[in-house]
Structure formats: structure tokens, C-alpha cells
Amino acid sequence: MEELYRQLNTKFGLGNSKYLTEIWQILCTDEEAETANVLPGTADDISAKTGTDINDTNRTLLSLFKKGVAFKSTTNGKTKYKLAKNIVQFHDASLLWEGATQEYYDLWKKVMDEDFTGFMKSLPDTVKLPSFMRVIPVHESIEPQTTVLTYEQCAKIIEESDSVAVVKCPCRLSQRNCNAPLEACIQVNRGAEYTLDRGHGRKITKQEALEILKRSEEAGLVHMVENRSRGNVICNCCSCCCEMFRLMKSSGKKWILAPSRFLASISEECTSCGACVEVCPVNAIAMNGIASVKADDCMGCGLCATVCPVSAVTLGPVRPEGHIPV
Template structure:
């Protein structure tokens, strides 16, 4: 088996998935040299110290460190480097990971156009359905803070600013989907990472640290620009916050174009419309990222089944004709990120493959 096929199979053992496809084979060849792909085939989903990797690969520690460092700098593997401790390295999944990181600093990517074309092809060839291939979605929508009804059942993990206040470190960088697809002129610097991933991206000059006040300002600016807040589908802590547009975002297009209902979980809310005060300005039609509202005989028609509960129409409606209401049965959210990964792996039938890679 060639090193790239072996690497594709290894990457496919992650919850994100990496199904075999011509486009992905070409992507791997652009991201990894044959020697790098061979070394990546020794990495696991757990961080491993350089001494262990040198033993596994039979390479000398200095040469191996130099190779892994250039790979981490290019954002094709994950690394943790701490003064006084051994460097540690791990695989990066496809999403979020191999897709996003190379697009975060587009000016430094010599293969930008080719990678954009190939990822677009790959999403259609099976990557989107593979990512959304479990009944439990890996990401969920959170409603704009101000549009959440002030009732007792509000739960902190449904409020994105509350989730932010629990983070140790926060980074912000360019949205890979908008850099790659380039179908709109919405703001680019709206993609948040947290804690270890934030540290990694800043160390590798792919992102910059921001404090909690700036994070809240970026969320507000994103909402004003009509971007949907999307976060990892677990309660305990934030891994990422995406601020997504309907035209470029892989997740939202998974819903609207590929019609996969598991592409992203809705928020706990759904829109409700009272036509009495509606002035037919159609701002809501423009704002809805999933076309759940359309013009209808001087008023608007709402397709509640398509509503993801983002609140973007509610925050713009000048007459308060739209509100968010709590769903009768809000989607389940995993208590922790670890449980989410285990559930998705089990649902996709990949748990054994994932464990096997990690035991090597």
C-alpha cells in the first residue's frame, strides 16, 4: 500500500473522517512529501514524545524533530512544545484541521487555488457526508445572545459568551471556508480556537490571541454581518467557534446543498412569526442563511423545519414580528467533548480503528 493511501486510512479512523477519494489523494500529495507522509503514518491521535517517535521510526531525534517542526509550522500535524519538556506531536484530523489550518494564512500558501478546488471537489465526493455521517452532529448552532428568550430554562452552554468565559486561552484567525470558497465578502477573521489548539495556532503564527472582551466584540461584529455562531456539540468547554455564512460554510452547505440533516445540530430554539406588525421589509429573508424564510403574498412564509435557530432574523426585524421560542425537544448536547467523540466514533463504526491507531 502506498504511503498516501495508508495515511488516508489512518486519518479516516478519526471521528471527522477522511474517506478515500481522488481529490483527497491529491490533497495529501500537496500537503505532505512522501517522506513526511511516511513519518505521519507513525503518529497517533494522542500526543507522543519525540523520543518515542524516534524509536518507532528508527530516525535520529534531531532529524525527526526538524521534519516534524516544519510539518507543524505548515499546519499539517499538531504539536505541543513546552520549555523544559520533550516536544510532542500528533495527527491533525481533516475537519477541523488539515482543511482549515493551511487556509488560515492564505498569503503563505503556495497551493491555495489548487487546494481550494480540490477541497470543494472532496466535500462533494463524500467528505461532507462522512463528517456528518453520524446521527449525532459534531457541531451545533448557538443563537445570537440577545435573541434568546429571557425565561428560566436558559442553560449556560446555550450562551456562547458564557462558554467563552470558561476558556483558558482564545485565538482568532481567518475563516477557512470563506478563504477557500470565496463566494462572499463577509468578514474573514472570525474563527475562534480555544486552549491547546489556540496555543498551537498562535505558536505557529496561524492565529493571534485575543482576550474575552475582544472575543465578545468579534461575536457581535459577526452577528451584525449575518454570520451564524456554530460551536462543538458538547457542554463542557469550547473547542472552536465558527461564524459561518450560508454560501461558503461546509457545515451549512451540508444542510442546504447536500441535504444532510446531521451536518450541524440546530440551537435549542426555533423562529416564531406574528404577521400583525410585519412591514414586509424582507430583511429577514436576506438574513436567513438557510433560506427558511421567503417572501409570500406581501408577508413572509417561514419553513420551521429548515430553521436552525440562529436568531439572525430576530435581531434584525425592525417590528419584533419574529422571536425565538424554545423547541419542544431541543437537540441533545454531549456532556463532554470526549463523550461526543466516543459517541460519533461508535455511531460511525470507527471506534476500533481509532483505538488501534492510538495503541501503536
């Protein structure tokens, strides 16, 4: 089985990870691990590859789906299963497995803090992959006269969705570095359907989702979405637990997170209270008499604008609408 685990680990770029091997041993039976290793395919495909009865194959695939190992899609009446597309998706999905224990959470913490961070640090500076996630600004921090694309506003994403669900934040489940709200990851449309199909989240109304957004903003969390034009997830992230924030800081790879279209600026009305410095998740504000923004580091989340007692902080567009990927 050791070679099988190494092969599975290699699919996620971590062939020699002992912690990921331990995760497989806890998460999957031998049969499930063998099935995962021959994905993708339909149940018939997998049955043929493994020589397993079709009924047993279907049960195994359903279990892998519930555990966050396999993802399914149906086209022309045929359901195909595939592995999580990367270690981040595997992390997020499998941490919501109903059988997860504290030991399991701790193993994922080690995988991300040690193995995946080490892998990212090893990448040459010339390597720049597509950003995993993109920051979107706190809605109330945008000046009313500013034209903002629909997708830049979490509220619009929710209002235009067909279905909404919420799950616990997998990063905070594993890292446990703060007391920020745990039930804070919002899923919409296909994401919501996936969550409810697995039985690992709960269906909520659009009003409940908006209330979660508001509580998240009040807790100093940053809204993030998938870095593409039509995503299915709104994460509400703290800088101490969020794997993307932690990875960006520890590896020095700024491309891991794409900033919003906006940049904070601070006027001379600043009273040097330091509230913006304290709330900034990426240390992009320095206090030099009055607060000043380090433009190269600012992610455009807008938290600084929401805490300024004298409204000295504003957010303005500095990137074109095309900054949002298609």
C-alpha cells in the same frame, strides 16, 4: 510516493482523491509525509518506526504541527503526536499554514466541493454520524425572560475562558464567495493555546472577542461551536463559504449541523418586508402573505430576529437542555 499518498488520503476517507494528493505534495516533504503516515506516537516512537535520528524526528514533528497535519498533547511529561481527527480538522488547520498559496487554497476548495461532498452523498440515508458543529443563537435575539444555558451564549463562553485568540476563517480563505470579515474565528482556552503555539493567530482580549462577535452578527454571520459541551472554537459563519453549511446543502444530510435549542416564530405583526427571508442562511423562512418559518429547516440561529424592523420574530426554546451534548 503515490502509494504513500493514497494511504494518507485513506486515513481521511478519500483514498482516491487526486486533489488531496496534490495538497500533500505541496504541504509536506517526502520525509514529513512518511512521518505523518506512521502517527500516532511520541518522538521516540516515531523515530523507532521510521529509523530516523531523534533530533531529525523532533524537527519533522514540529514542522507537521506548524503545518496543521499533526496535533500534540502532553500527559505525564510525554508529548504524543497524532493526525488530524478528520478531513474537516485537517482542512481548517492546514489552511492557516503560513506557506499556503492561492493554488493551495484552490486545491482545498476542490477537495471539499468535489471529493468530500461526493463521499458524504454516497453515505446511505440510514447513516447518521455525530454533527460536526452546532449552531448557537445571536445573543440579542433571545428574549430576556428565557432561561438559556451558559454554553448557548457566545459571550459567556468568552467571559469564562482563560485565554482567547483569533484566526482567519479557513473556509473564506479557500472559497472566497463573499466579503464577510476574514478574521472572525475565535479560539478559547486550549484552542487559543494551540493557535498561539503554532504562531498562526493572534492573542486578543475578551473585549476584542466580543467586538468580533458583534461585527459578525452585523454582517449576518452565524455563530457555531463544536458539537460537544466543552469546545474551544467559536466560528462565525456565512452560508456561502462555510464548509459545513455548503456540505449540508449539497449532500442533503441535515445531521451535519446540529441546530440550537431554539426555533424562530413570526407573529401577525409581520409587515412582509422580507428581511428575515433574505438573511436566513438555510432558506427556512417562506413568504406566504406574511413570513412563516419551516420548523424542520430552522437552525435557531436568531439572525431573523435581529433584522426584523417590527420585532415580529422571536426565538423560543423547543429542545431540552440535554440537547447540548456532554
